[in-house]
Amino acid sequence: MAADGKARVTSQTSEQIRAEIERTRTELALSVGELRQEVARRTDWRQWVRERPLTCVGAAFFIGFLIGNSQRR
Secondary structure, three states, X not given: OHHHHHHHHHXXXXXXXXXXXXXXXXXXXXXXXXXXXXXXXXXXXXXXXXXXXHHHHHHHHHHHXXXXXXXXX
8 A cells, every 4th residue: 555655646746747847838938928029019110110209210310420420431
């Protein structure tokens, strides 16, 4: 009987470990998906222009000015 008791404990423990691994995989997949969405949102230049049109026009002007001056030299 002692052997049967150990087998059950080991079996339950390995099942618990598998369940925990599966939960962790699911949480990781959700986190990666959320991270991808956040990165896509933050790097969407169209959204930046919609939210801050004057800042974007000013930045474009400034970058154009820098490029124009660097080519004169």
